[in-house]
Amino acid sequence: xxxxxxxxxxxxxxxxxxxxxxxxxxxxxxxxxxxxxxxxxxxxxxxxxxxxxxxxxxxxxxxxxxxxxxxxxxxxxxxxxxxxxxxxxxxxxxxxxxxxxxxxxxxxxxxxxxxxxxxxxxxxxxxxxxxxxxxxxxxxxxxxxxxxxxxxxxxxxxxxxxxxxxxxxxxxxxxxxxxxxxxxxxxxxxxxxxx
Amino acid sequence: xxxxxxxxxxxxxxxxxxxxxxxxxxxxxxxxxxxxxxxxxxxxxxxxxxxxxxxxxxxxxxxxxxxxxxxxxxxxxxxxxxxxxxxxxxxxx
Numbered sequence: 001x002x003x004x005x006x007x008x009x010x011x012x013x014x015x016x017x018x019x020x021x022x023x024x025x026x027x028x029x030x031x032x033x034x035x036x037x038x039x040x041x042x043x044x045x046x047x048x049x050x051x052x053x054x055x056x057x058x059x060x061x062x063x064x065x066x067x068x069x070x071x072x073x074x075x076x077x078x079x080x081x082x083x084x085x086x087x088x089x090x091x092x093x094x095x096x097x098x099x100x101x102x103x104x105x106x107x108x109x110x111x112x113x114x115x116x117x118x119x120x121x122x123x124x125x126x127x128x129x130x131x132x133x134x135x136x137x138x139x140x141x142x143x144x145x146x147x148x149x150x151x152x153x154x155x156x157x158x159x160x161x162x163x164x165x166x167x168x169x170x171x172x173x174x175x176x177x178x179x180x181x182x183x184x185x186x187x188x189x190x191x192x193x194x195x
Numbered sequence: 196x197x198x199x200x201x202x203x204x205x206x207x208x209x210x211x212x213x214x215x216x217x218x219x220x221x222x223x224x225x226x227x228x229x230x231x232x233x234x235x236x237x238x239x240x241x242x243x244x245x246x247x248x249x250x251x252x253x254x255x256x257x258x259x260x261x262x263x264x265x266x267x268x269x270x271x272x273x274x275x276x277x278x279x280x281x282x283x284x285x286x287x288x
Contacts, residue, residue, distance in 0.1 A: 015255040021263070025270075032274045036281055043285030051282040058221060065217045076253045077203060084199035102253065171255075177254045182246050188217075189242035193224035194282065195234045 010032045015171035019119055024179050027141075031183055034137075035190055038130045045126065052127035053195050054122065060111040065184060066106050071100035072135035072181040075149070082156065090156040094149055097177065101146045108139055134187050138180070145180045148173040209252045216245050231288045236279050243275045 015020065040156045042049045078093035114133075115128075122132040152173040220241040223234050230238075247268070253255045256264050 009224060012258055012260050012261055025266075028270060028274075031213065032270075032277065035274075035278055039278060040286060043281070043288055045286060062217060062273060066214055069210055069213050069217070070251065072253050076206050080202050081197065082222035084202075086199070140202050177256055178249055181253070182249045185242050185245050185249065189220060189238050190278075193220055193238045195224065195230050 016168055016175045017136065020172045020175050022173065027183070029181060031186070034134060035186060037132070037189065041126060047126045048125055049127045050195055052125055052131075053191070055115075055118075056131070056192055058192050059112060059115070060107055061188045064107050065188045067100050067104045068184050071097045072102070072178050074100065075177045078156065079171055079174045082161060082170060085162075087156065087161045090161070091153055094153040094156055098146055098149045098153060101142060101149065101177075105139070105141055108135065108142075131191055132155075134191065137189055138183055141180045141183065144175075145177045148176055205277050206252060209248055213245050213248060216241050232283050235286070237278050239275065239282065243271055247271055 074093045074097040078090045078097065081089040081093060083088060112132075120128055122129045152170050155161065155166055156170065158166070220238045223238055223241075225269065250267050250271075251264070256267055
């Protein structure tokens with residue numbers, strides 16, 4: 001009740017539910033630890049890391065960054081459509097967010113296949129261990145996010161789409177999807193660009 | 196309706212800016228085989244600036260209680276300093 005009063009007074013409120021922000025905070029700290037560990041060990045074998053990194057395809061990383069940014073935009077527009085009373089537009093926008101999410105997975109599959117075909121595995125060296133680990137854990141987030149977006153796509157067509165509880169649940173799913181985008185932005189910079 | 200159109204336009208402009216920033220950082224990365232420390236830090240700074248836009252605009256921290264915005268900014272600063280520091284240290288040893 002106090003939160004609701006406070007939100008009305010200030011016009012500010014927690015997007016979605018507090019629980020998603022606890023999950024998100026935990027995830028951010030875990031990934032910050034991963035990234036720090038990567039940069040720490042990179043310092044002791046910079047040459048191997050640089051040579052291995054040169055075998056990555058920055059084009060794949062760039063395409064996937066733009067794909068996820070587009071997916072995030074579509075999810076944000078879908079939430080906004082519901083909030084502004086144009087819920088009929090929302091399923092199409094969520095379908096676009098799901099399609100671009102699937103496209104990310106397809107591009108990632110091509111990228112990994114190309115690496116595996118040339119004999120590059122997680123056991124090849126330390127850099128590739130981090131490469132497969134970071135992109136693999138991120139891919140699990142992508143698949144979970146696509147699953148949430150599919151549920152939201154269904155609910156956005158349901159009769160309760162404008163009810164506050166449904167809107168909050170849709171915001172929660174969208175917030176998780178933006179987290180997936182956010183993590184990829186840093187992974188892209190660290191693995192594909194900075195050398 | 197006007198608010199909705201303004202919000203949608205704002206989200207689309209943010210997306211366009213994020214795409215341009217992605218291409219700029221990729222351009223810095225492809226500039227030379229041996230990237231200087233300053234260029235590397237610049238790429239990380241661009242990445243964290245992008246993350247801040249995603250948090251504020253797409254995740255709507257812009258309209259969240261101010262404490263959440265301050266907490267997010269604190270994480271952004273600490274994380275950027277930590278990763279930037281480790282990257283610079285790695286380049287120096």
